[in-house]
Structures are given as structure tokens and as C-alpha cells.
């Protein structure tokens with residue numbers, strides 16, 4: 001029996017989504033289209049009659065901005081928003097900033113697919129010579145985390161994302177859901193995929209084919225043990241959603257298909 005509703009949301013399109021670059025821990029804002037996606041998402045959730053009691057975001061601006069825009073469109077700006085680095089996007093290490101299509105042309109599409117979608121392959125770590133190292137690790141937000149800055153990741157597989165996310169999920173999010181609060185998690189492609197893998201019991205192999213488009217809310221109906229009682233529902237126009245999923249998958253092609 002469905003006891004709880006949980007909503008997962010990958011933020012609206014960010015500037016580097018548009019440029020097909022691995023964005024990860026670089027703090028990009030939403031693009032104009034991303035702002036529209038977030039507002040449209042809020043309008044849709046309002047039309048469908050949903051209400052949130054609590055919203056969780058990462059500490060990256062694109063997920064926070066998305067949460068604000070969704071709540072504004074729903075007329076629920078007062079709902080508390082709680083932020084944690086543990087919901088951040090996967091740390092793509094040395095790949096941060098690189099263009100996926102150029103990487104596919106150089107290293108092959110299979111290699112890029114492995115980097116993007118395998119469960120336990122960690123990309124090469126970021127080091128001090130990387131153009132975005134200093135921007136990330138001198139950012140004050142990373143002095144506020146529940147681990148020392150030196151212990152923050154320098155690259156992560158999806159498995160490592162789940163390893164850092166799960167303690168937060170268990171200690172902070174689960175108790176809220178179990179008290180009957182309807183929760184929205186406005187986060188990222190890979191932090192949402194990691195959580196979906198955990199909740200739906202998706203195998204290490206099958207998670208490779210789970211793709212989340214930007215700005216599309218995912219509804220999970222959970223039983224008392226927080227097990228899904230039915231398949232995830234991507235809310236909205238299903239044809240548009242399928243096209244958006246294909247667009248994300250095609251980002252790893254040497255030349256995007258039209």
C-alpha cells in the first residue's frame with residue numbers, strides 16, 4: 001500500500017548542460033531554458049495538486065535555484081529548504097569542464113559511456129593543476145560541510161556518490177518522510193540516480209540505462225518500509241520526456257544526432 005510520496009528532481013538546464021560539458025562541482029547557474037523548465041515543473045506540480053512540506057537541495061546553485069523557482073510557481077515559497085553537499089552532483093574529477101562530444105571523438109563513445117554510466121568506475125581525480133580546482137576547493141561553501149575540506153572527494157563513481165549520500169538519506173531525510181512529510185529532493189542527474197538505485201533496488205548493470213532529463217519531476221510512491229509500490233513516474237508530457245532522455249544519452253556521442 002502506498003504510504004508516502006517522494007519527489008526527485010534533476011535541476012533545470014544549467015549553462016554547461018547546454019554546452020555539453022561535465023559540470024559536476026562547478027557552480028553554474030540555470031540557463032534561460034533551465035529557469036523555464038523549473039517554473040514549468042512548479043506549475044505542473046501545482047496543477048496536479050501536490051504540496052510539499054520540506055525540500056532538500058545540494059549546495060550547488062543550480063539545484064537551489066530550481067527549488068526556489070518550483071516553490072514560487074507553486075505558491076509555496078514558505079516551505080523550508082535544507083541544503084547538503086551530500087546531495088551534490090557526482091564529482092567528475094579531472095573530467096570536469098570537458099566537452100562530452102570532444103571526449104567521445106578522442107577516447108571513443110564506449111569509454112565516455114563507461115565514465116558516465118558505469119556504477120563503480122571512478123574517473124581520474126582532479127588535482128591542483130586542474131583549471132577548476134581552486135574555484136571549487138577555495139569556495140566557502142565547502143568549509144561548511146560535515147567533513148573536513150581535505151576529506152571531500154576529488155572524483156567519484158556512482159557507487160561513491162551513494163556511499164556519501166546514504167548516511168544523509170537515512171539520518172535526515174527518512175525521519176521526515178516517516179513523519180508523513182511530503183519531500184522534494186531537488187538535486188542532480190547522478191545524485192538522483194544513486195538514490196533511485198538504492199530505493200528501487202536497481203542492479204549495478206541496469207542503473208547504466210537509467211537517465212534523468214533536467215526539470216522533470218520523478219514521483220515515487222513508497223510503502224511503510226520506503227519500498228516503491230510501483231514504478232517511478234516521470235511527470236509531464238511523455239513524448240517530450242522521452243525526447244529529453246534521448247538528448248541526455250546523445251550527449252556522449254562524438255557527434256550529436258539531430
Ligand SMILES: O=C(OP(=O)(O)O)[C@H](O)COP(=O)(O)O
Nearest residue numbers: 021022023024089116188189190
Ligand atoms: O553536472 C552534471 O549533472 P547535473 O546537470 O545533473 O548537475 C554532470 O555533468 C552530468 O553529467 P552526465 O549526464 O554525463 O553524468
